[in-house]
Amino acid sequence: MLKVVKFGGTSLSDSKQFAKVRRIVETDDSRKVIVVSAPGRRETKDNKITDLLYLCHAHIKYDVEFDRILGMIKERYIEIRDECALKIDIGKIIDKAFENIDKNTSQDYIASRGEYFSAMLMAEYLGYKFVDAAEWITFGYDGRVDYKATEEKLRDLQGIYEKIVTPGFYGSYPNDEIKVFSRGGSDITGAIAAALLGADVYENWTDVSGILMVDPRIVDKPKTIARVTYDELRELSYMGASVLHEDAVFPVRVKDIPLNIRNTNDPDNPGTIIRESFEDELEEEYERFITGIAGKKDFSIVNIYKNRMGSAKNRLLRDVLELFEKYDIPIEQIPSGVDSFSVLFPSECIKAKKYDLMAALRNNENIDSCDLSDGISLIAIVGRQMAYRAGISGKIFKALGDNNVNIRTIEQGADEINIIVGVFTEDFERAIKILYESFAM
Numbered sequence: 001m002l003k004v005v006k007f008g009g010t011s012l013s014d015s016k017q018f019a020k021v022r023r024i025v026e027t028d029d030s031r032k033v034i035v036v037s038a039p040g041r042r043e044t045k046d047n048k049i050t051d052l053l054y055l056c057h058a059h060i061k062y063d064v065e066f067d068r069i070l071g072m073i074k075e076r077y078i079e080i081r082d083e084c085a086l087k088i089d090i091g092k093i094i095d096k097a098f099e100n101i102d103k104n105t106s107q108d109y110i111a112s113r114g115e116y117f118s119a120m121l122m123a124e125y126l127g128y129k130f131v132d133a134a135e136w137i138t139f140g141y142d143g144r145v146d147y148k149a150t151e152e153k154l155r156d157l158q159g160i161y162e163k164i165v166t167p168g169f170y171g172s173y174p175n176d177e178i179k180v181f182s183r184g185g186s187d188i189t190g191a192i193a194a195a196l197l198g199a200d201v202y203e204n205w206t207d208v209s210g211i212l213m214v215d216p217r218i219v220d221k222p223k224t225i226a227r228v229t230y231d232e233l234r235e236l237s238y239m240g241a242s243v244l245h246e247d248a249v250f251p252v253r254v255k256d257i258p259l260n261i262r263n264t265n266d267p268d269n270p271g272t273i274i275r276e277s278f279e280d281e282l283e284e285e286y287e288r289f290i291t292g293i294a295g296k297k298d299f300s301i302v303n304i305y306k307n308r309m310g311s312a313k314n315r316l317l318r319d320v321l322e323l324f325e326k327y328d329i330p331i332e333q334i335p336s337g338v339d340s341f342s343v344l345f346p347s348e349c350i351k352a353k354k355y356d357l358m359a360a361l362r363n364n365e366n367i368d369s370c371d372l373s374d375g376i377s378l379i380a381i382v383g384r385q386m387a388y389r390a391g392i393s394g395k396i397f398k399a400l401g402d403n404n405v406n407i408r409t410i411e412q413g414a415d416e417i418n419i420i421v422g423v424f425t426e427d428f429e430r431a432i433k434i435l436y437e438s439f440a441m
């Protein structure tokens with residue numbers, strides 16, 4: 001059994017968090033490959049080490065003295081080292097890393113040091129072998145991960161050392177130059193390691209107990225989603241739920257390795273498991289039928305009318321879509337009636353172009369009339385248990401209707417794992433609460 005385990009910045013912010021990580025790793029011998037982020041914030045006003053490193057780079061680039069920032073960085077690591085009673089001379093390692101720094105030193109190199117120092121400390125603390133990410137995450141010169149080279153190197157290294165700690169967030173080009181992923185990229189490193197080593201599970205430890213069924217700013221203390229499929233996750237994140245970056249799930253998704261999101265501060269909580277599909281659907285999940293609810297605010301609708309539209313509809317649709325393309329307005333939905341159809345899009349995308357777009361539509365001789373309205377918000381009700389089951393949308397609409405929420409638009413994908421309703425923005429939060437309270441409890 002092999003678990004690849006990634007700990008995020010808040011799980012490594014100080015020695016207390018380091019101790020929690022050690023406890024987690026020690027309770028399960030299969031947690032053999034550990035990927036770490038740089039220390040994150042200890043409290044809201046604190047700084048993330050990675051942010052400080054980017055700041056260092058900016059100072060270096062413009063020839064501004066950066067000793068104070070580097071001092072803050074060093075202090076954090078030395079404090080962790082001392083409080084964890086480690087021997088490693090991290091101060092010296094940091095000095096060495098910054099020794100030959102000048103204007104030409106790449107931003108990526110500097111930013112990557114946060115994970116590098118963090119992994120060094122953690123390796124000693126766990127008694128695991130430190131393996132530099134630059135030794136195995138290999139980028140091609142096109143900036144993409146060279147999976148073949150990366151796999152060979154990682155397999156070799158893990159074959160030799162078995163239990164390793166490796167920094168997240170970066171790798172190297174064939175000429176050894178360091179390259180980082182996008183921010184939050186340690187998630188990607190962990191997913192790549194899990195996929196290439198064929199891990200039984202990829203555990204991603206953070207500061208929340210998994211993915212919540214609904215935005216906690218709207219519903220107080222919502223439930224955690226115990227099991228979610230990648231497709232459901234995609235629907236939820238597209239509709240505004242903050243979940244993992246797609247690049248961070250892709251490697252494990254293609255290998256069908258379960259991704260388990262866990263909370264370092266609540267290690268007994270099983271968190272959320274993400275998989276392609278689940279063989280056994282649980283009675284409780286079937287009964288609840290909703291996996292999660294997410295929503296996005298502030299959409300506008302253009303309504304297009306044409307009496308006896310009939311076969312002219314195709315042409316009209318094309319004309320309208322071409323105009324949206326010309327004005328670079330992304331379309332979200334196209335609900336359609338017999339002699340009319342509507343185009344729904346984010347309000348912010350039309351601001352400056354509003355009059356031009358409406359004038360162009362009015363000038364189209366095939367359109368009888370058109371109008372524009374704002375103030376629509378979309379709510380996605382997502383659940384694999386909704387597919388091919390009669391009566392689900394009825395229940396959803398009834399709950400909203402009984403509470404006097406007017407539904408402006410309705411959309412359901414053919415895979416039936418989501419139903420998206422458009423409501424007036426002033427009803428947005430209330431509608432989400434109603435749906436959660438009616439079906440998620």
Ligand code: ASP
Nearest residue numbers: 037050169183184185186
């Ligand atoms: N330390 C990096 C960041 O703050 C990467 C990570 O934590 O995943 O973005």
